[in-house]
Amino acid sequence: MSQILRAALVIARRDFSAVIFSKTFILFLLGPLFPVVIGMAFGGLGEKITTESLRPTVGLAMAADDAARMEHAHDMLAARVGAANLPRLQRAPPSDPRSLLTRPDTRFIAIVSGTIDKPVLTGKAGDLAMLEGDINLLASAAVAGEQLPHVRVAKQLVTASAGAEAQSRLLTGRAAQVLIFLLTMLLAGMVLSNLVEEKTNKVIEILAAAVPIDSVFLGKLIAMLGMSFVGIAFWGAGVVFGVRIFAGPDIAPPTPAVGWPIFLLLGGIYFTMAYALLGSLFLGIGAQAATVREVQTLNMPVTMAQMGVFFFATYAVDHMGSAPEIAAILFPFSSPFAMIARAAQDAALWPHIVAIIWQAIWVAAIIRLGVGLFRRHVLKSGQGSSRKLFRRRSAPAS
């Protein structure tokens, strides 16, 4: 074991140095910023589209006085519940609502005609169903006018709310899941192509002659993990700095059930486990590929598989103690995601000890499987080595 670990560290050191001191590492560090920037840009745009353009516009084909009262009611309600939650109102020429809706230049999805006492809503069935309640409310407010009662609620402050806490813990669990998933997804693709370098450069023969293949696999996983921790430290510092700047020092995120120190520790462990599980699997799969092209072909199904695992674990978060959650905990690849969500919602620690041992066993088993396949199919060691996973190669006699 010590020989395997020693050799693994030699290989990890080489890989880690090769990546950290490469010019492209800066791109690796800045990489996560791209989706954030794009997300912010599209998020802002999406919000604008949602609030401005996609809000349904309802035409008011009513007498001017009624239309004015409807608009006044709209303004009063918008001040209380927000304009985004109400349809936009726009005056329409007082004519037949049906003909208004058939005009090619119309922007209305429905027309309110009649009077505020007896408003008539004209539109397609789906739109009527969607708008009926809002128009009822607006018409009622218009009828009430300034007499619309405004009941004020009395506020009673409590320091703890089990429901709110459960909700915030659920959110914390989800956030941790997403974070771990994004990190592992970023790294797993890189692991997939990790051994291609050695095969392309013919270094694999030197490694295979000098150290157990287990060390090669383990070393590569350790190197990538080390690299990811550099990234996490960098990104984490950036996030803390950003939060301090934009949200102020007094921000208090919802406390997970196990408490922040243990939650962060478990987060680190489960990230390591999620990465080691998926990484060892992808390393094993990628090791079978002879060329970068083959690795690229593998990328799509691998990403899809990751997404599937993630959605499975996400579903389990909402169903604590249910059969799907237990299945997500037992299935090794979704186990870290399910367990970090559990840490956010449940204070018990012993399930984590059991889960970590369970996951570690699977990591070892997957590495062994990957090594066995590598020796058999790539190094062509052992019996029955004539069957190749990806291609047929000529027998490598001198």
Place this chain on the structure above:
Amino acid sequence: MIRNNPAPSSAYAVEGHALVKTFGKFRAVDGIDIAVPAGSIYGILGPNGAGKTTLLRTLLGIIDPDEGHRRLLGDDVPLRQARAIGYLPEERGLYPSMKAAEAIAFMGALRGLPIKVGRERARAMLTEHGMGASVDKPIRQLSKGMAQTVQLFGTIVHEPKLIVLDEPFSGLDAINQGKLETLIRDQARRGVTILFSTHVIAHAERLCERIAIVAGGQIRFEGSVSEARDKLRPQVRLRTRASDGSWRRALPAETLAADGAWHFDLPDEGIEPLLRALLDGQAGIESLSIERPGLHDAFVSIAGAAAARQMQGAEEELAG
């Protein structure tokens, strides 16, 4: 096929017994027995495809044999002796972005040499061999010959007891081939066992104390170069002024006439009765030479003419 049962392990650095390795239906190594004496320079000769590389990879533990067993430095598990072994594979492999000294130190570290010691030795080796300016150069900036030298240094930086070289002369120019021969002899003088494969007979003839001739996945001969050459009888080459006479009856039945001379194996009874018959029969001896066969002739005799032609082609290609 020659089968020699390996003697107790202390005398042999490398032992393989009844080794078989197949790829599908192809038997790349077909029941090979081999024993490399500790401290010797041992060559494995054979044409391309003979099974040399597969044999070396099997002995080193890179691949497992389908049948048979192997021992390296007395250990059934070759990887356990990795610190005492240096291996230069046929397909040279280095990380292009690694610096020369770092690459050597890395190869040493893989075999247990502390990285700092490896770096110091690497710098010393490169400087000693006139490559001091390349110490901190990435491999991709080195010439092919220099990169091969770096890899060779990486093979020996941890001072192994056994060095295994697969086609070490391949791709080297004449000067570097000479340097490599010198390095191999130097290592052997230090008591290191050298096992190398080659398809260039001249290198084996100059360097090896013992050789194995491999063809078709089997060892056709195992022994010293001298023993291989002794497989053939010395060749007599005779030129006479007379073309016929009673003396012709004294020539062996298999005598060939070519290039104006008679060619035949030295008779069992020696040269004297033949000389007497030539003189008595007034053959008019112009010249008579007795030549000991070279390793190439022995190889032709042992491995077959087809294998020899392939080897010769490869040698000419290398020389060209």
